[in-house]
Amino acid sequence: MNKSEIIVRIAGAAGDGVQSAGLIMAKVFSRNGLHTSTYNYYQSIIRGGQSWYQIRASSEKVKNQGDGLDVLVTLNKDGLERHTNPEINEGGASSLNGIAIYDKSLTGFKEFKDRVKYCPVPLSEIGQKYSKNPLLKNTVALGAVCGYISADFEVLADIIRDQFGGKGEIAEQNVKAAKEGYEYFVNTYGKADKKLQYSKKRKYLLAGGDAAGLGAVRGGLKAFFGYPMTPASSFLHFLAQHSKSLDVFVKVTEDEISAINMAIGANYAGVRAMTGTSGGGFALMTEAVGMSGMMEVPLVVYEAQRAGPSTGLPTKTEQGDLLQVLGASQGDFPKVILAPRNVEEAYYMMSEALNIAEIYQLPVLYLTDLYLAEHYETVDNLDTSFQINTGKIAKDGMENYRRYEFTSDGISFRALPGQPGLMHNEDSDEHDEKGDVVSDAVTDPYLRKLAMEKRMKKIDEYIKSIPPTPTYMIKDAESVVIQWGSTQGAVEEAVDILRGKGMKVGIIEITHLYPMNSDILQLVKGKKHVIFVENNYTGQLRRLIMSEFGITGDLIVKYDGESFYPGKLSEEIEAIIRR
Amino acid sequence: MTTISDFKGTVKPDWCPGCGNFAQLTAISGALAELGIEPKDTTVVSGIGCSSNLPEYIRAYGFHGIHGRLLPVATAIKWVNPKLTVIGYGGDGDGFNEGTQHFFHAARRNTDITYIVSDNQIFGLTTGQASPTSEMGMKTKTTPDGNLETPLDPMTFALTAGATFVARAFSGDVKQLQTLIKKGIQHKGFSFVDVFSPCVTFNKTNTYDFFRKRVYKLDETNHDPKDFYKAYEKAREWGDKIPTGVLYEVEASRYEERDEVLKTPLIDHPVAKITPEILNEFV
Numbered sequence: 018m019n020k021s022e023i024i025v026r027i028a029g030a031a032g033d034g035v036q037s038a039g040l041i042m043a044k045v046f047s048r049n050g051l052h053t054s055t056y057n058y059y060q061s062i063i064r065g066g067q068s069w070y071q072i073r074a075s076s077e078k079v080k081n082q083g084d085g086l087d088v089l090v091t092l093n094k095d096g097l098e099r100h101t102n103p104e105i106n107e108g109g110a111s112s113l114n115g116i117a118i119y120d121k122s123l124t125g126f127k128e129f130k131d132r133v134k135y136c137p138v139p140l141s142e143i144g145q146k147y148s149k150n151p152l153l154k155n156t157v158a159l160g161a162v163c164g165y166i167s168a169d170f171e172v173l174a175d176i177i178r179d180q181f182g183g184k185g186e187i188a189e190q191n192v193k194a195a196k197e198g199y200e201y202f203v204n205t206y207g208k209a210d211k212k213l214q215y216s217k218k219r220k221y222l223l224a225g226g227d228a229a230g231l232g233a234v235r236g237g238l239k240a241f242f243g244y245p246m247t248p249a250s251s252f253l254h255f256l257a258q259h260s261k262s263l264d265v266f267v268k269v270t271e272d273e274i275s276a277i278n279m280a281i282g283a284n285y286a287g288v289r290a291m292t293g294t295s296g297g298g299f300a301l302m303t304e305a306v307g308m309s310g311m312m313e314v315p316l317v318v319y320e321a322q323r324a325g326p327s328t329g330l331p332t333k334t335e336q337g338d339l340l341q342v343l344g345a346s347q348g349d350f351p352k353v354i355l356a357p358r359n360v361e362e363a364y365y366m367m368s369e370a371l372n373i374a375e376i377y378q379l380p381v382l383y384l385t386d387l388y389l390a391e392h393y394e395t396v397d398n399l400d401t402s403f404q405i406n407t408g409k410i411a412k413d414g415m416e417n418y419r420r421y422e423f424t425s426d427g428i429s430f431r432a433l434p435g436q437p438g439l440m441h442n443e444d445s446d447e448h449d450e451k452g453d454v455v456s457d458a459v460t461d462p463y464l465r466k467l468a469m470e471k472r473m474k475k476i477d478e479y480i481k482s483i484p485p486t487p488t489y490m491i492k493d494a495e496s497v498v499i500q501w502g503s504t505q506g507a508v509e510e511a512v513d514i515l516r517g518k519g520m521k522v523g524i525i526e527i528t529h530l531y532p533m534n535s536d537i538l539q540l541v542k543g544k545k546h547v548i549f550v551e552n553n554y555t556g557q558l559r560r561l562i563m564s565e566f567g568i569t570g571d572l573i574v575k576y577d578g579e580s581f582y583p584g585k586l587s588e589e590i591e592a593i594i595r596r
Numbered sequence: 597m598t599t600i601s602d603f604k605g606t607v608k609p610d611w612c613p614g615c616g617n618f619a620q621l622t623a624i625s626g627a628l629a630e631l632g633i634e635p636k637d638t639t640v641v642s643g644i645g646c647s648s649n650l651p652e653y654i655r656a657y658g659f660h661g662i663h664g665r666l667l668p669v670a671t672a673i674k675w676v677n678p679k680l681t682v683i684g685y686g687g688d689g690d691g692f693n694e695g696t697q698h699f700f701h702a703a704r705r706n707t708d709i710t711y712i713v714s715d716n717q718i719f720g721l722t723t724g725q726a727s728p729t730s731e732m733g734m735k736t737k738t739t740p741d742g743n744l745e746t747p748l749d750p751m752t753f754a755l756t757a758g759a760t761f762v763a764r765a766f767s768g769d770v771k772q773l774q775t776l777i778k779k780g781i782q783h784k785g786f787s788f789v790d791v792f793s794p795c796v797t798f799n800k801t802n803t804y805d806f807f808r809k810r811v812y813k814l815d816e817t818n819h820d821p822k823d824f825y826k827a828y829e830k831a832r833e834w835g836d837k838i839p840t841g842v843l844y845e846v847e848a849s850r851y852e853e854r855d856e857v858l859k860t861p862l863i864d865h866p867v868a869k870i871t872p873e874i875l876n877e878f879v
Contacts, residue, residue, distance in 0.1 A: 047879070048879065219879050220879075221875065221878045221879060222878060222879070223878045227878065231870065231874075234868050234870060235870055237867045239862050239865055240672070240675070240676070240862055242672070259874070260856075260857055261856060261857065262874060263868045263870070263874065264857065264865055264866075264868040265857070265868065266675065266855065266857040266858055266862055267857075270668065270701070271697050271698065271700075271701040272697060274665060274668075274697075274698075275665075275667075275668040275697070275698055275701070276668075278661070278662075278665040278668035278669050278672075278698075279668040279669070279671060279672035280672070281661075281669060281672075282641070282659070282668060282669035282670065282671070282672030282673045282676075283672040283673070283675065283676050283862070285659060285669070285673065286639075286672065286673040286676035286677050286680075286863065287676060287677065287863050288676050288862045288863055288865070290672070290676075304662055305662065305665065308661060308662050312659075312661075399870075399875060399878075401869075401870040401875070405867060433677075434636075434637075434639040434657035434673065434677065434680055435636060435637060435657075435677055435679060435680055436636065437636045438636070439636075440635050440636060440655055440656055440657055440658075441657070441658070442651050442652050442657075442658035442659075442660060443658065443659050443660065444651075444652070444658075444660040445644075445660055445661055445662050446660065452658075453606075453607050453652060454607075454649070454652055454660075
């Protein structure tokens with residue numbers, strides 16, 4: 018183990034319980050006060066295949082799953098070979114340089130003794146002492162890891178009890194199995210020399226999907242309409258499971274088109290509602306995104322990107338939907354695209370998204386991706402207070418009410434059905450201030466022009482509220498990297514590596530994708546290199562920034578379905594700078 | 597108390613003279629007035645097509661959305677604010693092509709909304725193409741050699757989907773039409789009224805005369821609208837005799853009664869508090 022950190026990987030087949038074991042391991046760290054970041058490598062199958070779960074923890078802030086691998090827990094032989102062989106690297110993941118914990122019965126595998134200390138443990142044998150459930154071997158393995166890293170056993174025992182619902186028989190079987198695994202490992206192989214800096218300050222541990230769901234409730238969400246699609250489902254599941262405790266109505270509909278139309282209907286009727294999907298479902302929703310724009314009904318869409326095109330790689334990450342979201346629906350209308358960079362931001366930005374949609378009465382597209390939606394990160398604090406701003410809502414009986422009044426900022430008063438004296442029509446056809454159609458009997462070019470300008474003015478107004486573009490180490494930077502979304506952690510760490518080598522590199526981090534703050538014109542001024550880093554093939558953000566501001570630069574892309582790893586990325590950035 | 601004139605809008609309908617939609621505008625307004633419902637408490641949601649322009653012509657809250665999608669919008673509005681009378685209104689092209697999926701599932705949910713389809717068996721607004729209810733063999737702009745598909749039957753479709761109120765009306769009989777719409781609004785659950793609405797410009801087959809010669813009223817027979825299989829039989833009756841009236845009506849629980857959160861209207865829910873207990877789940 019180097020530095021103050023540790024990287025643990027749990028590998029097995031789908032159905033082996035890799036994910037739940039991984040999450041328990043992550044909680045061991047977060048409850049011991051360590052910064053933790055996870056990564057879930059899996060496929061779109063329910064049983065078989067090869068999946069793994071990586072957990073990185075440190076007393077310093079960890080921003081991604083990290084390079085290196087210190088402890089491997091493997092539940093099958095395939096995993097043992099795959100993660101110890103330096104010639105195999107899954108999308109850039111490191112092979113083991115540390116200890117391997119696996120069931121004693123595994124034999125006949127290729128060994129790499131220069132890098133790996135093999136630590137067989139009778140995982141199944143111990144597990145079977147307590148229960149016939151074969152998954153108990155996972156718990157034994159978790160105990161073994163905790164023994165190795167000298168983690169307080171009671172922390173693990175508490176997590177197990179929480180997981181299995183209190184002090185029942187199953188929980189106690191698991192606790193005992195873990196304890197025996199813990200002791201077996203310590204007695205047989207001893208503890209790691211290097212000690213992690215544990216503390217009593219337990220941290221929050223949540224996935225981007227959870228954080229966005231919680232942020233939505235904080236932002237006043239009352240109804241969610243969706244249709245299952247990986248990786249947007251974690252958001253849907255969070256809300257469905259908390260429907261009663263967080264008082265949110267959740268409806269899975271017949272299709273994505275219904276979901277978005279219901280969300281628009283609910284917003285129109287006066288509650289904060291949203292929908293969520295991945296790229297394929299969003300493609301089906303696009304017509305209604307334009308309806309929200311035209312009828313000026315507030316709407317938030319959660320779009321969690323996965324590797325496309327078409328069905329693509331359902332369980333793999335990518336940033337390939339930016340241009341789809343940007344171009345969603347026919348015609349010109351105001352829309353806002355936001356992209357959180359990490360779990361904490363996923364929480365705060367979602368509350369903001371709901372305010373923006375209602376203040377400016379337009380669609381807000383919240384663009385995240387599989388990596389951010391599904392990976393867990395620790396967060397020190399979650400501020401639950403939030404000022405909900407519903408924008409302009411008409412008072413009952415308001416005189417001379419016009420739903421689409423041509424105001425100086427383009428924002429007009431909404432009236433909700435049921436309000437006395439404010440009856441009007443809201444129309445997807447072009448309409449005048451009252452909402453009456455100007456497209457059918459007599460098309461009125463003059464009114465059309467004014468109506469178009471009324472809607473587009475709202476974007477000019479919104480732009481004033483966009484915060485300054487976030488940056489990292491930019492002050493003395495000679496070269497600058499531009500990133501967006503979930504690549505933040507890997508890019509920042511790559512820059513840390515380069516800074517360690519004395520290279521003056523900084524980062525511009527785009528959170529407000531559209532409209533974008535023009536301050537990036539100043540931020541790139543005088544930089545020797547401008548390097549875009551994107552999890553897609555064509556450099557979609559580079560295209561957008563080129564078209565908005567005429568800024569371009571070198572491009573580093575990754576489109577193998579995996580997120581960036583900092584070490585490899587730093588080499589790619591360095592190669593461009595030294596070119 | 598309300599009167600029919602309370603529902604009179606300021607915009608003059610742009611439908612062709614003689615269009616079946618006029619009778620429906622009158623009947624909807626009349627039914628709402630008869631029931632004493634106020635314009636402010638009425639929301640009419642439509643899709644796209646000639647008939648779907650109706651929200652502009654009625655004094656109420658109107659939502660003129662996109663093609664085929666009126667039912668999800670209408671359903672959600674009712675869930676948010678059940679005090680509203682929510683009427684979905686559109687054509688056969690809108691509801692039985694792109695809207696088919698939503699029609700089926702809206703019926704399953706049995707949300708308390710009324711869905712009225714102005715069924716003229718043709719696309720009118722796009723100037724005369726075959727619709728899902730166009731008769732087999734009908735010549736239109738898109739079927740110069742005659743329509744090659746069997747028409748979709750809205751009645752059996754609605755019954756199969758689980759609609760709890762299924763009725764058929766005719767724009768040539770405003771009195772019956774108004775009564776059926778009124779019954780549909782009064783029905784607690786998803787009510788569906790399919791209205792024969794002759795398109796005087798593009799459908800030269802299914803004219804007022806065509807229907808006048810064929811329609812007869814079910815309530816003048818011994819039809820029992822509680823009998824699903826009898827309703828199904830009546831739904832299949834087509835030819836020289838075509839039944840109108842309530843084919844089927846039963847009471848059943850509504851989605852909004854089944855869902856715990858919806859038991860209180862969404863609009864009355866306060867903003868949820870994120871309590872320390874909730875946050876504790878993430879430790």
